[in-house]
Amino acid sequence: MAVPDNTPPKGEPAREAPPLHVAIVMDGNGRWAKRRGLPRTLGHRAGVEALKRIVEAAPGMNIRWLTVFGFSTENWSRPAAEVAELMALPKRYFESDLARLEREGVRVRVIGSREGLSRDLVKICGEAETRTAANERFYLNIAFNYGGKADIVAAARRFAEEVAAGRATPADLDETRFAGLLATGESPPPDFIVRPSGEQRLSNFMLWEAAYAELIFQDVLWPDYSAADLKAAIAEFQTRNRRYGTVVPDDALAAG
Ligand code: IPE
Numbered sequence: 001m002a003v004p005d006n007t008p009p010k011g012e013p014a015r016e017a018p019p020l021h022v023a024i025v026m027d028g029n030g031r032w033a034k035r036r037g038l039p040r041t042l043g044h045r046a047g048v049e050a051l052k053r054i055v056e057a058a059p060g061m062n063i064r065w066l067t068v069f070g071f072s073t074e075n076w077s078r079p080a081a082e083v084a085e086l087m088a089l090p091k092r093y094f095e096s097d098l099a100r101l102e103r104e105g106v107r108v109r110v111i112g113s114r115e116g117l118s119r120d121l122v123k124i125c126g127e128a129e130t131r132t133a134a135n136e137r138f139y140l141n142i143a144f145n146y147g148g149k150a151d152i153v154a155a156a157r158r159f160a161e162e163v164a165a166g167r168a169t170p171a172d173l174d175e176t177r178f179a180g181l182l183a184t185g186e187s188p189p190p191d192f193i194v195r196p197s198g199e200q201r202l203s204n205f206m207l208w209e210a211a212y213a214e215l216i217f218q219d220v221l222w223p224d225y226s227a228a229d230l231k232a233a234i235a236e237f238q239t240r241n242r243r244y245g246t247v248v249p250d251d252a253l254a255a256g
């Protein structure tokens with residue numbers, strides 16, 4: 001498999017860095033609110049403001065794909081009032097920002113299952129996708145009612161359906177084809193996944209896509225997340241030595 005390589009060979013001038021796919025687990029809204037003696041709902045609303053800031057800042061930082069985790073398939077188990085507030089967030093976000101996203105060349109996709117979402121919400125998500133479908137300056141994937149395991153199962157089912165319909169045989173399945181069946185099928189894999197708020201786990205986010213992503217954990221709570229924090233995450237990413245299971249040329253020489 002061809003391996004993307006961001007590092008210029010020694011002695012050569014740095015090439016222009018390829019654009020990045022950054023994925024973010026937007027975490028810490030509840031703790032942010034608690035620290036201020038506010039209800040959790042206000043933490044989630046402040047989280048939407050952080051999302052707006054980051055979507056605005058990202059294109060100026062050589063980021064071309066941004067995937068954010070807004071609501072997981074496991075979040076349904078939260079108290080009903082909190083679930084209701086979380087369900088209202090896409091509307092809140094698109095009402096204030098969809099026109100700008102559309103104008104500024106952002107293609108929006110809401111990835112995850114539509115099952116269990118209200119008809120109104122399904123309509124709002126569909127409208128955001130349709131209105132921005134021709135855009136290609138920047139890609140924003142909003143993972144909502146999303147779970148990495150569920151997405152892998154959905155991809156497997158889609159392939160099984162192709163086989164059942166006679167359009168494919170089991171031998172046709174390889175990693176590239178399977179990746180294309182995931183909800184993120186049209187984006188390259190994330191270069192790095194950021195989780196703010198101090199938690200250090202993926203929580204069922206982009207399980208397949210994370211195979212070679214760098215993981216970056218930051219101590220800031222999501223509602224406080226700023227462009228400077230994103231810049232710091234990129235700087236951290238740039239210190240990582242991505243080897244994709246191979247060895248860097250210098251080490252290979254030393255070993256030989
Ligand atoms: C992130 O904030 C929002 C969602 C996961 C939906 P949390 O609500 O998880 O905030 P904490 O982790 O309780 O602080």
Ligand code: MG
Nearest residue numbers: 027028029030
């Ligand atoms: Mg949390």
